[in-house]
Amino acid sequence: MSCSEHVALSRRGLLTGTATLALWSLRPRIASAATRDPRFLSIVLRGGLDGLAMVAPVGDPDYERMRGPLALSRSGDNAGLPLDNFFVLNAAMPFLHGLYRRGEALFVHAASTPYRGRSHFDGQDVLESGLKAEGHSQDGWLNRALVQLPSAGRIEPMKGLSIGAMVPLIMRGRAPVVSMSTKAYNFPLREATTARLMDLYTHTDPRLAQILRDGGEIETVGRGTASVVGKQAGPRSSARFIETAEGSARFFTSADGPRIGAISYDGWDTHANEGAVKGALANQLGGLDQAIKALHDGLGPAWKETVAVIVTEFGRTARINGTDGTDHGTATVAVLVGGAIKGGRILVDWPGLTEASLYEGRDLKPTRDLRSVFKGVLRDHLGLPDALLAEKIFPDSRDAAALGGLIA
Numbered sequence: 001m002s003c004s005e006h007v008a009l010s011r012r013g014l015l016t017g018t019a020t021l022a023l024w025s026l027r028p029r030i031a032s033a034a035t036r037d038p039r040f041l042s043i044v045l046r047g048g049l050d051g052l053a054m055v056a057p058v059g060d061p062d063y064e065r066m067r068g069p070l071a072l073s074r075s076g077d078n079a080g081l082p083l084d085n086f087f088v089l090n091a092a093m094p095f096l097h098g099l100y101r102r103g104e105a106l107f108v109h110a111a112s113t114p115y116r117g118r119s120h121f122d123g124q125d126v127l128e129s130g131l132k133a134e135g136h137s138q139d140g141w142l143n144r145a146l147v148q149l150p151s152a153g154r155i156e157p158m159k160g161l162s163i164g165a166m167v168p169l170i171m172r173g174r175a176p177v178v179s180m181s182t183k184a185y186n187f188p189l190r191e192a193t194t195a196r197l198m199d200l201y202t203h204t205d206p207r208l209a210q211i212l213r214d215g216g217e218i219e220t221v222g223r224g225t226a227s228v229v230g231k232q233a234g235p236r237s238s239a240r241f242i243e244t245a246e247g248s249a250r251f252f253t254s255a256d257g258p259r260i261g262a263i264s265y266d267g268w269d270t271h272a273n274e275g276a277v278k279g280a281l282a283n284q285l286g287g288l289d290q291a292i293k294a295l296h297d298g299l300g301p302a303w304k305e306t307v308a309v310i311v312t313e314f315g316r317t318a319r320i321n322g323t324d325g326t327d328h329g330t331a332t333v334a335v336l337v338g339g340a341i342k343g344g345r346i347l348v349d350w351p352g353l354t355e356a357s358l359y360e361g362r363d364l365k366p367t368r369d370l371r372s373v374f375k376g377v378l379r380d381h382l383g384l385p386d387a388l389l390a391e392k393i394f395p396d397s398r399d400a401a402a403l404g405g406l407i408a
Helices: 063-070 094-101 120-129 141-148 191-204 206-213 237-252 280-305 370-382 386-393
Strands: 004-008 020-028 039-045 105-112 155-163 177-181 217-221 225-229 258-265 306-312 332-337 345-347
Touching: 020 237, 039 120, 039 237, 039 280, 039 370, 094 105, 094 280, 094 332, 105 370, 141 258, 141 370, 141 386, 237 258, 237 280, 280 306, 306 370, 332 370, 370 386
Parallel strands: 004 177, 039 258, 039 306, 105 345, 155 177
Antiparallel strands: 020 155, 020 258, 105 332, 217 225, 306 332
16 A cells, blocks of 8 residues: 655745656665665656657668658758767757767667557556556556665665656555645746756757847746747746756755656657657757756766666657658667766667568567666666566566666
8 A cells, every 4th residue: 555645845946837756765775885875767758759869770771761851860950969870869969968978878779668559548557567568557666666675685765755746657556655746836947947948949949049048037837838928938848847857856965865766758749740850859859958967967976876767658650640740659769867877878679660670560669678677777776686676576577687787
């Protein structure tokens, strides 16, 4: 039975709009390394991230034909940021690119959960439950991991924390969670957030950036919708992304505060006018990039002990549709960031984009189970043994062995 408690939250800048935060408060007690104070954050991108637009396989001879106007390239107006001789990163994510070059970001491509349907609800259920099929669990894999931490002899838990309208499935279960909910309210964004938005929109929306330079004020309205007071509508989800990441960092750096948590960001369902290079998706990716920067900057020295895993319920179709978007797909990309990551790499068994290689004739074929990634991080970062991972946290996952070498 979950031990949940609901209280009101009035802290400014912690949560806006549909971004949600769930955190477990831990007093670290590392048996083998008393000086370690590990943090772990799960970031769920709800709606289905187009992995082929975020980390693009420009070296695949079928990529440009499949993607048409959504294709990235090595050079020109739609150039991405080089990762290796095969992949480029979307140009809207320069900070993430910098982390990759410093060995603090890692990409796992052609990855998916065991889910093979196309329902957001069911896909998120499988992603957060950690099971093979939807509708079979009332608890999530991260909560089950928290339950097992003391028995693994690694960490002594205190009461947990969840922020948002409801505790997400990934954090539900026997481990106690304090749930905090917000009411709609207006508040000016923090100065640091405004600076990050200025940096973001200087590159992605110069007109908006000029309005800000001319004295326009960014503030959130109602359910966290951001706007520029005066002449033009503003950054919307970018402000939510950044503020939630800043709030996570504040909790993670408090002496007796949380060490494990989950954030979710909406807005990744790109059926029409996707705008992978300039437009909706590019702006979403830019906001995510600034959120990663906010987390990095806010954590300070604690960044070196941090792992954040960025995942989504499924990818998008390899081909674009008739409305310049992409429909629900299968495999996509997962991102690991943090000072504890052994990064600067792309882990992939690339399936190819020929007609014959597509899953069901339409999707990037999955070659990596996301549970392998989760298990690898939980084992090597938090010290949970393989037996507990396979039996208690990810039941029926013996075919998804923990992926080693993720942690520095």
